């Protein structure tokens with residue numbers, strides 16, 4: 001994303017939570033297309049400044065995600081930076097979420113908060129005790145619940161387009177697919193791809209998942225091997241920063257598409273991937289299924305079928321950026337950013 005050192009955020013609110021004492025940052029990167037949306041991450045960081053930087057980086061990525069997905073929303077993010085080793089008791093968690101709600105309320109609906117790493121739909125209900133501006137509520141409260149399913153559906157749409165470009169056919173039947181991260185999205189993808197005839201290999205830092213993965217019929221590789229395993233497709237479905245100069249040097253896969261946010265450590269890594277002959281589609285395009293579905297249902301009022309159909313637009317977007325990259329001799333990252341910036345620029349000029 002932007003790497004020139006300039007401040008691109010519209011608003012950044014950093015506060016020591018008055019109930020929890022936690023360092024909380026709400027970053028609103030852009031409202032050019034509409035109200036900013038973005039999840040609340042509760043994680044441990046070496047310092048509050050690291051949490052604040054993460055919030056700004058993630059908020060910017062949300063702006064690109066919404067713009068590339070054709071959503072009329074901007075990008076924001078909340079990060080609760082807990083000191084390393086913090087034990088989040090139920091009481092502290094509640095205090096943190098009420099502090100977050102108080103900060104979100106100050107944006108008066110121009111920033112809506114959802115779940116992210118460390119939070120879930122139940123936490124959005126706790127935030128609702130303070131402000132109505134949270135989304136992705138539990139199903140029993142009229143929300144859409146865990147967004148893993150629509151996110152996985154969006155990744156599959158991206159995979160169809162990616163496979164057409166790289167293998168000449170959208171089918172992954174008989175292809176070897178490595179899924180790095182066997183969590184909410186990764187496990188759904190494993191099941192869907194396996195049903196479609198792919199040979200699925202999974203990995204996770206949580207070794208307890210190995211037995212479940214193997215009994216579901218998948219092969220298992222240790223996490224440090226996952227990115228070196230020869231395969232047709234690599235699906236990063238765990239944490240960010242997995243694609244860097246060291247890992248790219250040992251990749252043995254022609255196509256990389258997955259949901260993990262912020263997969264590359266810098267934009268230059270996209271060039272390294274292209275030089276190595278690997279097609280990588282940026283995560284801000286491929287991971288948008290959850291946000292497309294949830295916002296169209298909970299805020300836009302669409303029913304399940306209509307909201308699910310909107311997720312499929314990711315296939316067309318991936319086709320478009322891969323065609324443009326091939327025709328122009330550029331990278332899919334470059335073309336995805338051009339697409340998002342065109343939408344942002346057009347909206348600003350109207």
Ligand SMILES: NC(=O)c1ccc[n+]([C@@H]2O[C@H](COP(=O)([O-])OP(=O)(O)OC[C@H]3O[C@@H](n4cnc5c(N)ncnc54)[C@H](O)[C@@H]3O)[C@@H](O)[C@H]2O)c1
Nearest residue numbers: 147151181182183184185204205223237238259260261290
């Ligand atoms: N769930 C969504 O709707 C959604 C939407 C957009 C993006 N994402 C992103 O997709 C990724 C996966 O999301 P999720 O909801 O499945 O998360 P999750 O927490 O359910 O699963 C992540 C899994 O990755 C594992 N993991 C962590 N570090 C790892 C490593 N270094 N190597 C291998 N495995 C590792 C964890 O043990 C966990 O099982 C995350 O980066 C998330 O931010 C998720």
